[in-house]
Amino acid sequence: MDMFIAGRWTRGQEMMDVVNPFDGSVIDTVPKARPEDVDRALAVLADGAKTMRDMSAYQRSLILDRAARIMFDRVEDFARTISLEEGKILAESRVEARRAAEVIAVSAEEARRLTGEMVPLDGSQNGQGKIGFTLRVPCGVVAAITPFNFPLNLVTHKAGPAIAGGNSVIIKPASDTPLSALKFTQVLLEAGLPESAVACMTGSGSALGKAICTDDRVRKISFTGSYEVGDAICRAAGMKKVTMELGSNSPVIIMDDADLEKAAAAIATTGYANAGQVCISAQRVLTARSVGADFLDALKPKVEALTLGDQLNESTHIGPMVRESDAVRVAEWIDEAVHAGAQLVTGGRRDGSRYQPTILDQVDPELRVSKDELFGPAVAVTRFDDIDEAIALANRTNYGLAAGVFTQDIDRAMKFARQVDAGNLNINWGSQWRADSMPYGGLKHSGMGKEGPKYALREMTEEKMVILHLNAD
Numbered sequence: 001m002d003m004f005i006a007g008r009w010t011r012g013q014e015m016m017d018v019v020n021p022f023d024g025s026v027i028d029t030v031p032k033a034r035p036e037d038v039d040r041a042l043a044v045l046a047d048g049a050k051t052m053r054d055m056s057a058y059q060r061s062l063i064l065d066r067a068a069r070i071m072f073d074r075v076e077d078f079a080r081t082i083s084l085e086e087g088k089i090l091a092e093s094r095v096e097a098r099r100a101a102e103v104i105a106v107s108a109e110e111a112r113r114l115t116g117e118m119v120p121l122d123g124s125q126n127g128q129g130k131i132g133f134t135l136r137v138p139c140g141v142v143a144a145i146t147p148f149n150f151p152l153n154l155v156t157h158k159a160g161p162a163i164a165g166g167n168s169v170i171i172k173p174a175s176d177t178p179l180s181a182l183k184f185t186q187v188l189l190e191a192g193l194p195e196s197a198v199a200c201m202t203g204s205g206s207a208l209g210k211a212i213c214t215d216d217r218v219r220k221i222s223f224t225g226s227y228e229v230g231d232a233i234c235r236a237a238g239m240k241k242v243t244m245e246l247g248s249n250s251p252v253i254i255m256d257d258a259d260l261e262k263a264a265a266a267i268a269t270t271g272y273a274n275a276g277q278v279c280i281s282a283q284r285v286l287t288a289r290s291v292g293a294d295f296l297d298a299l300k301p302k303v304e305a306l307t308l309g310d311q312l313n314e315s316t317h318i319g320p321m322v323r324e325s326d327a328v329r330v331a332e333w334i335d336e337a338v339h340a341g342a343q344l345v346t347g348g349r350r351d352g353s354r355y356q357p358t359i360l361d362q363v364d365p366e367l368r369v370s371k372d373e374l375f376g377p378a379v380a381v382t383r384f385d386d387i388d389e390a391i392a393l394a395n396r397t398n399y400g401l402a403a404g405v406f407t408q409d410i411d412r413a414m415k416f417a418r419q420v421d422a423g424n425l426n427i428n429w430g431s432q433w434r435a436d437s438m439p440y441g442g443l444k445h446s447g448m449g450k451e452g453p454k455y456a457l458r459e460m461t462e463e464k465m466v467i468l469h470l471n472a473d
Contacts, residue, residue, distance in 0.1 A: 001182045003031045003202045005041040007195040012037070016203070018179055021087035021320040021353050022310050030178050033203035035211035041170055041199040042141060042217045048168035048196030049140045057111045060164055064108035066191035071101035074187075078152055078180065080312075085177045086151055087320040087353070088274050089311045100156040100184075103436050107160030107453040114165065114457060121467065131468040136461040138166035139241060140219040143212050145205070145233070147225045148322050149277045151177035155184055157436070158222040159198075161456035163188075167220070168197040172212060176322050178202040205229070213237050220460055224279075226373075227398075227445045243449030243459050245441060247373040248401035249283045250431035251394040253416065254295055255387065256288040258406035262428065264298035266404070267379060270430030272306055272357050275321050276330075276377040280402035282430040283374050284365075286390050289383045296361060296381065300346055306357045318377055320353040327355045330376035334358060337369045337380070347378065365396055373399070387412050395421050400443030402431040422446075 002009040012031025020027050052060070071078065078100070079093035088096070116134035121127035144158035155171060162169040173181035178200075185200040201208060209229075213221055213236045223233050224245040234242055252270075254263050271282040287295050311319030321327045331350045337360055338344050347358030358378035363370050370380045384390045394403055404426040405416040413427045423442040426433050434440055441450040449459050 001028055001030055001179060003033060003182065003200055004185050004189075005033070005037055005199045005201055006044045012203070016175070018085055018176070020084055021322050022312075027084050028179055030182070030202040033201045033208055035207060037201060038208055038211035038215065041201060042215055044196050045141045045168040045170055045199055046217050048194055048198070049138065051194050052163070052166045052168055052197050053138050055166065057114060057166075060166060061108040061111040063188075063192045064104050064111060064160060064163060067187050067193075068101050068105035068108060070187045070191060071097070071104060071184075075101065078183065081179050081183060082152055082177075083311045083319070085179050086148055087311050087322050089316050089319045090314060092274060096150060096153045099436055100153040103153065103156040103453060104160045106437055107156075107164045107457075110161065110453045110457050111164035113454075114461065116463070119465070129470045131470065133466050135464045135466060136165075136458070137464060139460055139462055140167060141217050142167045142169045142220045142222065142460055143172065143218045144169055145172045145209065145212070145221065145223040145225070146174060146181065148174035148177040149274060149279070152180040152184060153436075154224050155181045157451050157453075157456065159184070159188070161453050162220075162222075162460050163193065163197070164453065165457050165460040167460055169199075170212065170218070171198070171200040172205065172208060173200070173202065175202070175204060209233065210236055213240075222456070222459070230447065241459065243441075243451065243456070244447035245279070245451060246401075246445060246447040248279050248399040248442065248446050249371065249373050249397055250280050250402045250404070250422070251284040251286055251397075251420075252282045252404040252430050253390045253394060253406065254285065254287040254291065255390070255405065255407035255409070255412060256290050257408045258288075258291065258295075259408075259428070260291060260295050260298045263406040264295060264302055266406075266430040267299055268302035268306070270404075270432035271379040272303065272318055272377045273432065275318050275355070277321065277375050278432055280424065280432045280434065281375070282379060282404065282432060284370055284394075285379045285381045286384055286393050287381055288390075289385055292361075292381070292383050296345055296359070300359060303357045303359055304346055308354050308356055318357060321355060321376065322353075324353040326376065327353050330355050330374060330378065333369045333374060334360065334378060337363060337367045340364060340367055342367065342369070342380070365393060371397060387415060391416065391419050395419075398445040401446035402426070402442075404429055404431045
């Protein structure tokens with residue numbers, strides 16, 4: 001596929017392969033853009049931002065409505081593209097494709113709802129005869145920098161609100177998974193978005209990221225990815241608005257009064273979906289010492305029932321990891337934990353880019369498999385004695401994106417909600433749950449700002465304060 005910059009589809013001087021993670025076969029090629037391509041794209045997008053600013057919210061909502069309808073009609077095509085380039089099983093890809101269409105539909109609704117507020121100036125000492133209200137106006141050019149693990153849905157979470165708010169947008173998808181974003185760009189143009197209002201650039205993030213993030217024509221950056229890259233973007237961005245959705249190593253607490261079957265079913269789902277390559281994947285499972293063995297007895301057969309293989313086979317539960325090097329890293333971390341005394345309950349084997357669903361027990365919280373972001377199909381079980389120790393273990397990390405607890409005690413549940421440092425808190429479910437309309441974001445090294453169209457729209461607009469100084473009666 002070609003990339004879309006400066007108002008047209010274009011090839012690059014260099015091309016790069018997009019491969020199927022399962023067998024390494026080439027499924028397409030895309031241009032390898034250069035920093036000078038960023039300059040060309042932004043020159044047009046700056047004009048596109050003016051066009052979008054002058055467009056009414058109603059017009060923008062119609063474009064997004066049309067785009068959503070097209071996406072719903074093409075769910076199967078998008079799903080197959082996601083599975084081919086990322087390795088996600090088809091069932092999960094279909095869910096992602098439908099969710100992405102819903103994000104665009106909700107963005108259309110939110111475009112119509114964008115509003116300021118009245119400010120009661122006459123409630124202040126010098127406010128007599130003054131009327132105040134706020135306006136929300138577009139930022140200008142928005143940069144949407146997205147990761148491989150949700151190559152369509154996370155693009156829509158950035159581009160949808162950006163367009164709804166009257167901005168132009170430059171999309172930089174992950175190098176491993178650019179095809180979904182390019183097809184989404186085709187949909188936006190088909191739906192009537194001005195050609196000057198969008199660009200989708202493919203190529204190396206390290207080569208293009210600095211050119212995008214340091215350019216003053218970009219006024220807002222929305223990034224999803226690792227903490228290390230997010231930190232570098234923030235340092236390069238200067239005085240720009242930023243939203244950072246970064247990494248995590250999400251904890252799930254299993255209390256002694258938990259429904260162990262429900263907890264085991266949730267962990268088997270939330271710890272292994274997309275081969276564990278989910279920011280809010282359950283990674284650290286903290287179990288009360290008195291129920292730890294029973295919980296593992298419930299979890300082990302559920303994990304062993306997860307079939308590993310070709311993501312395009314409808315019977316497969318877990319596909320390959322996006323790169324073989326990632327599977328090698330997961331294997332290294334798990335082997336390190338076993339050598340340090342952790343018990344391998346099940347799994348622990350690698351075949352190329354595929355890593356067997358794995359459970360580790362008796363894991364030292366200081367091991368990498370616990371304290372860092374594994375981003376693979378394994379959970380690390382650590383035991384605790386009481387709720388205070390469980391919360392301390394949950395917070396023993398630089399991350400804070402999501403967490404879960406299983407308990408029938410409302411006081412324990414609320415203590416968890418108040419004291420665990422995470423932006424998304426689940427009671428009687430695992431850490432991995434998201435409604436696309438909710439405010440979604442993390443604490444600490446997991447980032448800043450919120451996604452979800454309603455909330456992202458505020459991040460992608462500026463607020464102005466207007467004061468009317470009225471003549472006295």
